[in-house]
Amino acid sequence: MIHTFPVRVYYEDTDMGGIVYHANYLRFIERARSDWVRGLGNDQNAMRDAGVIWVVQRIEADYLAPAKYDDELLIETEVTKLTPARLNMGQLVKRGETALFRAHVSAVCISSETGRPTRLPAEIRALL
16 A cells, blocks of 8 residues: 655755755655554554654665755655564655655664664554
8 A cells, every 4th residue: 555645845945956955855755654654543652652662774765856846746655564673665756757766764663761672563563
């Protein structure tokens, strides 16, 4: 199942040339992941209160083409692999049918007390 999340490029997202600054793609895909998790019914505040938080362990990113000021983008998020302790996702930023940015993201859960990895909660695995 692919989750989609729309983003419009604002002036603050761009460099002097009106092109999206490279680090802002990471912000865009983070927003899409947060929206996706929320849409699944996962309350990250409740997880934190229970002592478990999500962290990104690894991101591989490919910049394919530039996004520009006022572009309407669509971010697609899809689970590519789920293990008891890790969630791997593919994320694609598109303008229309043109792929602009692609990322492979690995996220894990850690204990907020120890900072050490912990298994993804069973209710999260069941949602995915």
